[in-house]
Amino acid sequence: MPVRKGAPALLSAGTLCAALLLTGCASPAPPAPAAPTPTHAPAPGDGRPAPAPPAAGANSLASAPVPAPRIPGIGPVTQALLPDRTAQAFVVTGATADSSTATATLYRRDPSGHWTEAAGPWPAHNALEGWTDDHNAGDLRSPIGVFGLGDAGGLLPDPGSRLPYDEDEEFAISGTGLSGEPLEGSFDHVIAIDYNRVPGRTPLDQERPLGEEKGGGVWIHVDHGGPTQACVALDREALRTLLRALDPAADPVIVMGPAGVLAR
Template sequence: MNRRRVLAALAGAAVCVGVPGAAGCEREAADRAAPAQGSPARPGPPRSMVRSLPGIGPAMLARIPASARQVLTVIGGTADTNEARAMLYELDPHTGWVPLAGPWPARNGLRGWTDDHDENDLRTPIGVFPLSDAGGLLPDPGTRLPYDQDEAFTASGTGHLGEPLDGAFDYVIAIDYNRVPGSSPLDETRPLGDHKGGGVWLHVDHGGPTNACISMDKAHMLALLRVLDAARRPVVVMGPEAALRA
């Protein structure tokens, strides 16, 4: 993916990491991407370096597909907390995983996290899941994921803290837990059975914990949608800190 496009997509959300301003990000990216004229290309790093991600231990790293070139980490404090931090990384063939955006505040299920999710347990599944499809009530903001705009992406009523849910599904990205990849996030097919839950999405934050989804500010959802690229096989790695460090 063209790094200038990534930086342009993220600049509006003030998410460039490690350097002051988008221009600095572009200079840093150019330095990584192109060796000095007349210099030999730098060899790729050892696999152990390439696969390193802050906060993610060897067991969870081993679950990330080798084809993945974009990773969103969502790390909670403990198994029972419903607030987390999200960070987006992209794989640079020379330097390994490069932070692109974040940390962003995020929310998860009311009762925290689980590695054995069941319908209505109000916990978010722990693990590594592809991000293959997107959609929402609003038009496609310019994502490279398949996008389904549909009036059915309507949230109504109130959340767990009595907050209104209006606008929560303006933009969503399906997390490939118990669903059929390559289908609309609205598809209710559950390969593991209905009792294992489903409809686990990234969506717009409504000011309170979710049933099982991950929610983020609307500006961050927009930035994420504009950067994620199906050709780079994006995944989310999500769970409480102790589980992800294993």
Template structure:
């Protein structure tokens, strides 16, 4: 597994009085995540076979045609993070994989976690405390702890250390023990610690999937520690993985 070392200061993804909150911002979906529509079936699933068993769906469960069309053609692995409402901060994540016949199957989850304090937005600006809605590639990972067996490039670095408390007074320590960078106002192929923001700092940045600390984030998505380790072991760069994230009603569009 390739290992990279970060050179930038860690970006925070949860509010803390002890932290300078420059991470977990957002931007509109990048061209890489939005410009390559997949060939979506007009039906969410195929009819039952003669044996009465349901076949796997041709389109990801919970996604409408407009959302599904934004998934790149080459993608065969998608993490769907569905929020409980546009202003909600509790989310459910399911990892799906597409087989050679074009049918999607649940590979892992469902996992319960959090998104940003004030919910979701499709036009984020830094500091609005909302997570971005959209389809984004995920190809880089890292954390304070050693690689748990990730297939993605993994950057172990002490700069992923974090302290302080979150919105509910919960401790943030360990939140960045494992992270997956979401390609959202960042340069793909670099450590999650990288600070370059192609669309400018006003659109935020440092949007990650990271270890849940028991409360909402600034803009990231968080999952329980064991679920993060399972996700890291499952994500396969050869499958061109993406995260599809937003409130359930928006994803169904």
């Protein structure tokens, strides 16, 4: 958090103590030869005793800035990208910019504003070549950023998702992945990542607001045991758990990228 210019500086405990000591070392005035002073002399002014000086550092804790709570592993730059109303964040973290494996954890913001782990962590796959902040179709990298999670679907029936769920035969897939593994069943359940798509539509929707060259169809789907083209892949049961946990009222997002970038 930047320091506000012109804010009054707090007097340090050492400076305050030194000032009090110097005041106490002043030479007393010589006694007047007048009549004896009463045993209980009144205080000057209205007769009430002068207030005691404040203790050194008494206001230090009250004036200290309270840091904003953040998601574990997420730095202030990335945290600032989260919408104000977001109370669920699915964080997918790669070890390096070129890693095709990641760790995925769902966090929930409690009423006090602090983020706590709600589900996971789970192992995950991302794109074969790792991550990029300038994704293009066919680059075999997953986009870095914070994106909404509002729509789901799959070949199989809804497992209990609170997101709108589109069950459709168009989610059927066959063939082999980038490591030769079978892809069948990968789209049994999917969650659309709001990268270059129109939110509020089925994950099958083909409109690309940024243009076809920027890619699209980036989903969270069932892990087929190898790296993806750009998507994030989770174990089947982990994905079903995530589908049941995501709450549209919490404006859920995915925060995805390599650890070094997300920590900024």
